[in-house]
Amino acid sequence: MIDKPSHVPEYLALLAASDADQFLTEGLLKGEEVHAGIDLAKVVESFPTREARRSAEPIRSLVEDAMYAFAEDRPKADAWLAPRLHATLRLTRREAAEKRLWNHLALAVAPDYVVWRHLGKERVSAERFRGAADRQCFSRLWWAAELFRNGSDYEPVEAACGSQDLIHNTLRLDLIDHRPTAQALVRLLRSGLGGREVNALWTAINTAGATLIHDALAPDEPRDPTPLRNWIAAAESAPPVDRYNLPEGPDEEPVPEDSVEALVKHFTELFETAPVRGRKTEE
């Protein structure tokens, strides 16, 4: 398996997908050979300011620790890395929607991690380097952490990322963007539903969701941009994230408990009658 490139950049930057393509060689996708990093550095667009949160070293250190700790069970690295990556990068959603950032992270900073985590029988799918947000190696973890965290609490993220089925199938669907829905799903996962059952439930929720407005059933707190801005500003002086304890996210209001409970109850009922409802509301 490949090692890190001989030249790893000091800071994160932006790498356009069309520029990334030339480095996605057969050798890299097969995990046999990595680019040196020098040529890649020529086509990236740097951020105008050097902020601590754009530093590449903390990310390198995290992925190396993950590769060491989860060598025996690589998918398990997701639940460990997702909250720590989120708390290290400290991004707004606006910044995280910029795919060029993730291209750079995967290709310039940690291609060896992408290969380590996603090498299948023969090769890594190119979408793990520069793909949709819910498929790309690092952006899927960041978005899972963003969508499943409960305010500053990353514990639900660990639970959600512990189920490959859950993060593989739910991230791309709009329903998960409703915070109480995400928390209710984690609650059900914790109460002992297996991956396959969660999938069946998710299908039922999604079908019923076509006629139900979850925001009305389970209202959320209005969003306030200030805690996130403060948390991002604090990145300059924040120590590296803890390896053993979960980090703390931005100090945002948690999801209203009543709303989570209402949805857990609603989903439980839905699950019991899922096949019938599924058929009734089909297009």
Add this chain to the structure above:
Amino acid sequence: MKIYPYKRLNRPVALRVTSVSLKLPDGSWDKLETTAYSTQQQTVALGVAGHSDWVSARIGLSVTLPPGANAPDAAWSDLRVLAVLTDGETNLRTSSDLTRDTDDGHDWSGSVDVHRDDHLGRVSLAAYAVGTVDEVPGRSVAETDRSWIVDTVSDDPVQELRLEVRRASFRNSAREWLRSYADAPWIVDVSARVPTVFVNTDVEGIAGLLDCEGSGVDSKVRDLLVAQMSTDAWTAVFQGAIGDLEVEPGTGPVFPTDWRGEVLREMLPDIVPGVHVEEALRQVHRRRTGDSGWVELQTRVHYAAVRRADATKALVHVVRGLEQMNRESET
């Protein structure tokens, strides 16, 4: 058509934007002119005031429910109206409750907040009338049929997706991949965040032609050139959008959440006319991944692109211009 297992209103909710204010970093508010939004286009352009550092935007809304919403024998109770903001690129969904203007009226009003940190481009805004039907709370009984677009960047409220146009010397570009296209006048890159047309400034005169103003023949030739470029661009973005569709087991292909989804929704009615866009997407996906029919579809794709690019109009203008010139040189 979606089939609902309960009674609903059969007409859409009408949603209008009535005011837009930007909150600036110092806490002050800037109330935008009415040119920041267009009721006809159903679009809000937050870039119009030229603030690049705004924190959030408060959008005032007014909603009119279709007749029957308040009927005494209606199948629903606990009627509420929600305005919902969604952004597929940032996975954001927020909602706000509107209040009823008068006890017996169909009119509701309120506002939604759009936070700049939460969006990169375009946000959808819809309104839902929600009630308890057959003892099930939270059911949608009517909604807007077409969402408003809140563009967080644009300074012009238009509904259509704008392509980005960039100029570069292909031979000397820092973008190394452009160098292999040094002999092409333009290239469409659909892998970028928004589809981008790169214009090759190495082609002599192309920049001058694109910049020309006035009503002479050169400006008509420019329009023709632009139409040609946009035909290429629309064709490329359609192929790009249909090329990596997510397929949901059981239900088929899913509309992408970024510009690809917008492109598909806009072009599919010209490519598979007469059916619902969801069905059109399924048909096109079947033809692309199945054994046959993809090649035959290319003519329709081209037609849809030509229509969007206004190619016919540009061509007719050039022909008229040339005819006039010839007439003048004869006399």
